[in-house]
Amino acid sequence: MAHRRRDNRRSRIRHAATAPHWLRIKNPYPPIAQFTEDEIEAIHVTSLELLRDKGIRVLSAEARALYAAAGAEVNQDTLMVRFDPGMLLDAVAQAPASFLMHGRSPDRWFEVGGNHLVFATVGGPPHYSDLEGGRRAGTLDTFKDLLRLAQTYDVLHLTTPMVEPQDIPIHVRHLHMTQAVVALTDKPTFIYSRGREAVSDALNILRISLGLSPSDFEERVYCYTVVNANSPLQLDELMCAGIIDFAKARQAMILTPFTLAGAMAPITIPGALAQQNAEALAGIALSQIVRPGAPVVYGGFTSNVDMKSGAPAFGTPEYVKAAFASGQLARRYQLPYRTSNVNASNAPDAQSAYESQMACWGAIMGGCNILLHGAGWLEGGLTASLEKFIIDVEMLQMFASLMEPVECNTDTLAKAAFDEIEPGGHFFGTQHTLQRYENAFYTPLLSDWSNFETWKEKGSLDATQRANLIARDALRNFIPPALDAARDEEINAFIRERTAAGGAQLTA
Amino acid sequence: MAHRRRDNRRSRIRHAATAPHWLRIKNPYPPIAQFTEDEIEAIHVTSLELLRDKGIRVLSAEARALYAAAGAEVNQDTLMVRFDPGMLLDAVAQAPASFLMHGRSPDRWFEVGGNHLVFATVGGPPHYSDLEGGRRAGTLDTFKDLLRLAQTYDVLHLTTPMVEPQDIPIHVRHLHMTQAVVALTDKPTFIYSRGREAVSDALNILRISLGLSPSDFEERVYCYTVVNANSPLQLDELMCAGIIDFAKARQAMILTPFTLAGAMAPITIPGALAQQNAEALAGIALSQIVRPGAPVVYGGFTSNVDMKSGAPAFGTPEYVKAAFASGQLARRYQLPYRTSNVNASNAPDAQSAYESQMACWGAIMGGCNILLHGAGWLEGGLTASLEKFIIDVEMLQMFASLMEPVECNTDTLAKAAFDEIEPGGHFFGTQHTLQRYENAFYTPLLSDWSNFETWKEKGSLDATQRANLIARDALRNFIPPALDAARDEEINAFIRERTAAGGAQLTA
Secondary structure (H helix, E strand, O other), rough: OOOHOOOOOOOHHHHHHHHHHHHHEEEOOOOOOOOOOOHHHHHHHHHHHHHHHEEEEEEEEHHHHHHHHHHOOEEOOOOOOOHHHHHHHHOOOOOOEEEEOOOOOOOOOOEEOOEEEEEEEEOOOEEEEEEEEEEEEEEHHHHHHHHHHHOOOOOOOOOOOOOOOOOOHHHHHHHHHHHHHHHHHOOOOOOOOHHHHHHHHHHHHHHHHHHHHHHHHOOOOOOEEEEEOOOOEEHHHHHHHHHHHHHOOOOOEEEEEOEEEEOOOOHHHHHHHHHHHHHHHHHHHHHHHHHOOOOOEEEOOEEEOOOOOOEEEEEEHHHHHHHHHHHHHHHHHHEEEEEEEEOOOOOOHHHHHHHHHHHHHHHHHHHEEEOOOOOEHHHHHHHEEHHHHHHHHHHHHHHHHHHHOOOOOOHHHOHHHHHHHHOOOOOOOHHHHOOOOOOOOOOOOOOOOOHHHHHHHOOOOHHHHHHHHHHHHHHHHHOOOOOOOHHHHHHHHHHHHHHHHOOOOOHH | OHHHHHHHHHHHHHHHHHOOOOOEOOOOOOOOOOOOHHHHHHHHHHHHHHHHHHHHOOOOHHHHHHHHHHHOEEEEOEEEEEEEHHHHHHHOOOOEEEEEEEEOOOOOEEEEOOOOEEEOOOOOEEEEEEOOOOEOOOOOHHHHHHHHHHHHOOOOOOOOOOOOOOOOOOHHHHHHHHHHHHOOOOOOOOOOOOOOHHHHHHHHHHHHOOOOOOHOOOOOOEEEEEEEEOOOOOEEEHHHHHHHHHHHHOEEEEEEOOOOOOOOOOOOOOOOHHHHOOOOOOOOHHHHHHOOOOEEEEEEOOOEEEOOOOEEOOOOOHHHHHHHHHHHHHHHOOOOOEEOOOOOOOOOOHHHHHHHHHHHHHHHOOOOOOOOOOEEHHHOEEEEEHHHHHHHHHHHHHHHHOOOOOOOOHHHHOOOHHHHOOOOOOOOOOOHOOOOOOOOOOOOOOOOOOOOHHHHHHHOOOOOOOOOOHHHHHOOOOOOOOHHHHHHHHHHHHHHHHHHHHOOOOOO
């Protein structure tokens, strides 16, 4: 009996990794508020006054012209763009409160907005690390391994540029990255705003992988980019081009000011949030000026620096408060809200776990819709860690399970079960238990609940060591999603052609 | 300048460990609800029906007599006690909604109840572990080391029997444990309900340390015990004696059923909660029958077992849901609420950190008033870990900092700061920053935010290794709190006398 049970459980663990109910997670808890409505209004008003009186410096002539045509006041000497609050809010109000995103497989769709919650992998680190090789420059091979893991776990909805493949020349890097994405995953993905040619190339590869014409591609949202303001109060050429290109292609963009309190933002949380809000609204307005209704997400990334060293800190109490408050601000404009699973640890250790947990609780209980950097982020975002990826998947699966409501009815109140037991007895053998034990509780991927003696016999492996083994096992057993051979060949031809033409110029 | 700043910061870290504002923490966030009010009412009604129709087995004749005298129906053959719901709720309603607890130092007081939050150390493990010696039987020396750490950090409000000193004979163990507690700490403390003589001895030692007469001792709450039901639906001799003795002495007690869903409780969360509620209310009623107004706390400890192995699991999604719901139940009766910081990991690793974080968020956002096992718990409560203790102190300090409200006003909205900077510039040197940088953000005890190169130069120590060094440093620098020499001698004399008399019989 014990053996039969163990075998059942093992097959269920495999299944759990691709549990279909995690494709569309709804958060049943009302979001936690950090500030009163009046205080949120004060932050809102301060950000509008900032944009009206000081404005934001816009380095792109095309964006300045778009802003000016929409009624903003542009100073061509200082490059400052100033906004009438009414005009700004009218533009922001064009953005949809929610939208659908789609992957290549028909079941890979989900909603962004409302109380829907989606998880994305880590984006952007230059370094990769694992227990075998330590920390080193990211490569295309390590990028591919992380893509395979991203595809393996259904709790991850969106992929990202998980590590920078530094072994690929920069002018063709976007070609090989996007090819790897569509070869190894079928989930909606991220595309860097690294210049118009690179964006166009990547969108083309993605479009070919989906077998769509350019006009059909615009009908649905298949990918997204992240636009970071050059805080404080500046938008550069590349970022403006990203907003314009993604709005035109009707793909999603996340406007995320990088507001570290005490460095690129005021040292006080309300001040940092006022700046975040001003920068986010200015960018969102541009997207709606280009294409009213373009899918856009309010990004919050306010944290604090260590005032001793200037180093950014993540998953701090201040980070959590800012995450709660940013959700309030996003909902103030009826926009989907993005925040992150972040930490400042240099190792996939206890610090990385508790800082990540703080960040995740701030995010999820703050009502976030897209949790970016959900799996693999280490070292303040400078490293993608193989082991942290698995630790994070476990944590995200736990959150996904937490989001599942508990039914409270005659069956679950279990009065019948009490008739089966004696005081001081146990419920293991009751009908009530036997009917439910297979799926009663969350089954962990990484957590080891064996007793000390069993754990010791198995080698006394800590969670980080076990995470490494789980990742290696997943990589060995990886099966890539189907990709039509003709589309694959078309992508290869496209890349040959673009490479022969010299790749992409990395300018706006 | 950099050096001056670093020195300032170092002295502030020391200070942070005894930050007076952490003596009295108030939780500003409204508690998260797991169930609707109707569902909570259904759990309440189910538990009342259980106590009315089935009842609870009470192994103590004295307790049965007290219940009978108060109007409960006692079956002397089955030892089952059944309750009229009105009589039960009338008794429970006598319990205070909040009370004060006091330590030996005048500033060591705090409130239990309302939105007040206090943290206690780990209680009860038989084993102790540290990186140097691994896992081994607890001793009086290791108990003393953990007491020294409990005294060191002001974020810890209550002490506990942190590890079982197995090198001390059982009949005099309570004498030496309580002596160590009053010698090394001045915080309110825990006393085991391990028999009437042992309780009386421990209360006497504590009373002498405070320099109080027996009647003065009853005027304030200086200590507490935990009464676990022998779930399901049974109260044994020792537990009943503990309730009776602590109510008589007007010291606090926490009634905590140990309801592991799938083992000693139904496999469904609502069923397990109905049982928890029934057992808690039965015990609380006894305390109020003995002494109306006796300080009592509603304890929630519902978690689930691994249905594969029967091993208890902690910090699971189910644990969090039960913690949210238990807070709702405690507030249903206007009682203070206790829950725990728990995990099932065998090592002070990432798993221990993320499971603990899940448990803490469930507890704190569930509105808990006393977080038991706050620092040091490992291995499902079988081991007290030196390193986990420090990891937990860091996490509790982060939560304490999170509980501090953020002021949102003209100063913190920082409009003046924006006048000092250029777009794309930074806020490091602004007056707004310079006036605030000393105390702007939480300063970590354990987290290392240095960059990778600096961290590597310092030896690439992970959080667990650093926690060990921090603990050793705290132990080296420990200064015990003042204890009047005459009281100290009186305690020694008391212990000599009680030892000569053969110590305590460990029966009710």
